[in-house]
Amino acid sequence: MAEAYFPVGPGLGMEENFLSLDDILMSQEKLPGRAESALPRLAVLLGQGAGSGESVQEGSKLEIPLWLAKGLHDSKRRIISVELPKIYREAWRTVFSADANVVDLHKMGPYYYGFGSQLLNFENPENPEIAQTILQASLSWGWLCVTCLCSLQTFVARFRRIMDSSQNAYNEDTSALVARLDELERALFQVGQKGLNDFQCWEKGQASQITASSLVQNYGKRKLAEVDG
């Protein structure tokens, strides 16, 4: 059962794949931040004011999408500074380490894993307590490594649930199960389901039957419309 469309997957680690739809959608997610310097006449763009001439005050809080934050963030940190979103902070980390299966990752931002990896692009020495207690590495790495350790552990903990549910739910309504997974986990779930469906198909003997391709099934309808119209 060949696919009509071969998707480009999301990027590796800190890099994004330019052509990947998942990465593009993910970089739209918002990040809390602060303007370090006054941004003249950009108030409307960033959702802060109504007039077209207003500027963003220095030090005001902003919600910036990831792609904008990446572009504006430079090592001298003149323009904006970003903060870690709530979900990746201390309080939530303890929830994850208690039981990762319970959390509704979709509600927390549908791209928990991808977004977490992207946050590594920002060096942020704003949490020296975390850096000192967790890692002896340089300040910037302390913050980031904790985040990625946490996401790896979360993934590992949730893996079992995803595997079991995807391999055993045949022809059942899976929307209740899938609602709590983030995008990366959903993709995994679909792969597992596809494997299961293919196997069932083979067992029924459908694998050796010739069926019309999904691309071609629409052709008949269009031809009729042309003949009539």
Added chain:
Amino acid sequence: GDLGPFNPGLPVEVPVWLAINLKQRQKCRLIPPEWMDVGKLEEIRDQERKEDTFTPMPSPYYMELTKLLLNYASDNIPRADEIRTLVKDTWDTRMAKLRLSADSFVRQQEAHAKLDNLTLMEINTAGTFLTQALDHMYKLRTNLQPGDSSQSQDF
């Protein structure tokens, strides 16, 4: 290769595809392989349930053969339904073991696992999911290493 001669009433060994074809044309009677017998399959199933590792299966294609023979030639196989149930039980047990070992593999984040006596069918059913999951784990894990400090373009 060469096959035959085909004399009526005498058993001949032929490839499975030919056998199925002849059977569909009602020109032959199939003889089940020696492992496709209730007693033997029961032994295999019990051994599978007892052991933690995978038992060697009588044929690396036992699932495919079972399916083909039971679909096309069930009248030639004694106690076909029982055989079907036994093979399915064995399959389920093996799949469950596979999933369990995949789970412990992921949980402990080991780098290398060795699984003996798995047939291709089982690997294909469970394999795609497992390789994708391991890919994701690898990606998440490379974040921990400060590989290259490549900056995006600075203007």
